[in-house]
Amino acid sequence: MRDSTNAISIANLTKYYGRTQALDNISFDVKRGDFLAFLGPNGAGKTTTINVITGLSNYQSGTVRVFGYDVTKDYRNARRLIGVCTQDFNFDPFLTIFQLLIYQAGYFGIHSEEAKHRAMELLKRFQLWEKADARYRALSGGMKKRLLLCRALIHDPEILILDEPTAGCDLELKFLIWDHLSRLNKEGKTIFLTTHYMEEAEKLTRTIGIINHGQMMCLGPKEEVLRNKSLEDVFMEITGIE
Amino acid sequence: MLKLITNPIGLATLAKREIVRFLVVSVQTIFPPWISSLMFMYIFGIALGARVAFPIEGMSYLQFIIPGLMTMHLISSSYENTAASLFIGRWHNNIQEVLLSPLSYFEMVLGLLAGGIARGILICTGVFCISQIFFRQGISHPLVLVYFTLMISVIFSCIGLLAALWAEDFGMVNLWNVYVIFPAVLLGGVFHPLAMLPRPLQILSHFNPIHYLMSGMRYAVIGYSDQNLFLCAGLALVMACAFGFITVYLFKKGYKLRS
Numbered sequence: 001m002r003d004s005t006n007a008i009s010i011a012n013l014t015k016y017y018g019r020t021q022a023l024d025n026i027s028f029d030v031k032r033g034d035f036l037a038f039l040g041p042n043g044a045g046k047t048t049t050i051n052v053i054t055g056l057s058n059y060q061s062g063t064v065r066v067f068g069y070d071v072t073k074d075y076r077n078a079r080r081l082i083g084v085c086t087q088d089f090n091f092d093p094f095l096t097i098f099q100l101l102i103y104q105a106g107y108f109g110i111h112s113e114e115a116k117h118r119a120m121e122l123l124k125r126f127q128l129w130e131k132a133d134a135r136y137r138a139l140s141g142g143m144k145k146r147l148l149l150c151r152a153l154i155h156d157p158e159i160l161i162l163d164e165p166t167a168g169c170d171l172e173l174k175f176l177i178w179d180h181l182s183r184l185n186k187e188g189k190t191i192f193l194t195t196h197y198m199e200e201a202e203k204l205t206r207t208i209g210i211i212n213h214g215q216m217m218c219l220g221p222k223e224e225v226l227r228n229k230s231l232e233d234v235f236m237e238i239t240g241i242e
Numbered sequence: 243m244l245k246l247i248t249n250p251i252g253l254a255t256l257a258k259r260e261i262v263r264f265l266v267v268s269v270q271t272i273f274p275p276w277i278s279s280l281m282f283m284y285i286f287g288i289a290l291g292a293r294v295a296f297p298i299e300g301m302s303y304l305q306f307i308i309p310g311l312m313t314m315h316l317i318s319s320s321y322e323n324t325a326a327s328l329f330i331g332r333w334h335n336n337i338q339e340v341l342l343s344p345l346s347y348f349e350m351v352l353g354l355l356a357g358g359i360a361r362g363i364l365i366c367t368g369v370f371c372i373s374q375i376f377f378r379q380g381i382s383h384p385l386v387l388v389y390f391t392l393m394i395s396v397i398f399s400c401i402g403l404l405a406a407l408w409a410e411d412f413g414m415v416n417l418w419n420v421y422v423i424f425p426a427v428l429l430g431g432v433f434h435p436l437a438m439l440p441r442p443l444q445i446l447s448h449f450n451p452i453h454y455l456m457s458g459m460r461y462a463v464i465g466y467s468d469q470n471l472f473l474c475a476g477l478a479l480v481m482a483c484a485f486g487f488i489t490v491y492l493f494k495k496g497y498k499l500r501s
Binding site for chain 1: 248249250251252254255256258259263266331334335336338339340341342343344345346495496500501
């Protein structure tokens with residue numbers, strides 16, 4: 001049954017890689033339309049959480065729902081609602097970037113004509129249209145980042161999950177991506193963002209969650225989490241990093 | 243069946259991608275087996291065939307090896323296509339494009355199989371057309387041929403996917419083909435009828451499933467078989483269902499696909 005309040009609901013999620021516990025009984029909800037910064041040091045469990053939500057990781061116990069759809073039992077409905085911008089450039093190396101978006105739209109059940117229209121629109125919006133016939137390897141790092149966003153958005157998902165989308169970007173590209181993310185959130189998309197840039201999280205998001213050693217350390221509205229401190233101070237206090 | 247396919251556009255898209263992938267590199271994927279078949283037919287069928295004391299009356303040696311070559315290339319093309327496609331997808335991590343989509347696991351497997359089946363059938367048809375240069379003959383049982391072509395391509399496309407899931411590097415992808423499938427294909431009767439083998443090898447051939455698949459194909463093309471047709475057809479169906487089931491199960495479990 002579709003849940004119209006919570007975009008993501010995670011309850012008692014536990015995940016092991018062999019004997020190493022990556023997620024320790026974490027529970028939290030992300031409200032529809034929210035912009036969440038999901039922060040934590042390297043190896044804290046951010047990408048694992050994303051992989052569980054998107055179906056790229058199995059887990060040992062707990063439940064994960066996307067708009068009420070269980071990501072394991074009702075994975076088709078859950079995945080239809082998610083757009084993922086991964087950390088890696090995991091594109092098909094044999095396709096042009098235009099073909100890449102057309103195929104991606106097709107997997108989501110979008111007709112060819114509509115797919116072409118959407119791909120053109122997105123490539124123009126992210127200033128990649130002139131590279132439409134190029135293969136992704138011919139693109140610069142910044143262009144590849146934008147292409148990841150285009151691919152995540154091609155099926156017009158309700159939730160956008162971004163795993164460090166601005167890592168390694170120059171200032172100009174960072175601002176461009178920030179601008180797009182703010183606009184998408186205003187249009188009603190729920191955004192789940194992981195980043196190591198505190199400034200990015202502080203500037204863009206409304207809710208802050210911090211994970212450390214696989215445990216949720218805090219989650220709440222930005223103002224409540226910060227309490228007149230900088231995010232960097234709060235982050236260092238919670239994670240114990242000096 | 244209708245319930246199993248809930249995303250027909252997604253399935254068609256994946257199938258199209260798999261078919262286009264081997265068509266655009268036809269120099270590597272389509273022409274080599276056709277050229278090697280032409281050589282086999284000329285050397286074994288024409289140059290050496292006339293000197294072989296062939297034990298089946300009313301049939302030339304060339305006529306006998308044509309369905310064997312069709313089956314051999316059907317098997318290798320189906321296997322190579324799915325094995326290469328899935329392993330490259332795992333290697334570049336772009337298999338995630340499919341794994342993140344709302345395709346069911348059954349649809350994912352079916353879409354990936356489409357490339358192997360299409361390539362296998364294309365190669366097999368081409369080998370038959372080439373054979374017409376040397377020996378003009380029709381297909382004895384066309385419907386039986388459709389059945390066996392489809393079953394064999396499904397079986398070996400599934401085995402290709404399983405090999406790609408199991409493999410950790412490019413060398414491992416081809417291990418099964420080199421050490422298991424190709425020897426079993428040759429011993430299965432590409433170039434010889436059962437009667438030409440010494441008794442112990444004849445007995446051993448009864449335990450080689452590829453021998454039954456080969457016999458079914460041979461019956462379909464030239465009307466001759468070493469084995470009971472129903473046994474061959476039944477075994478082909480059981481193998482196709484079993485390998486299909488195992489492949490979908492491993493996709494569902496995320497074996498080497500999900501962390």
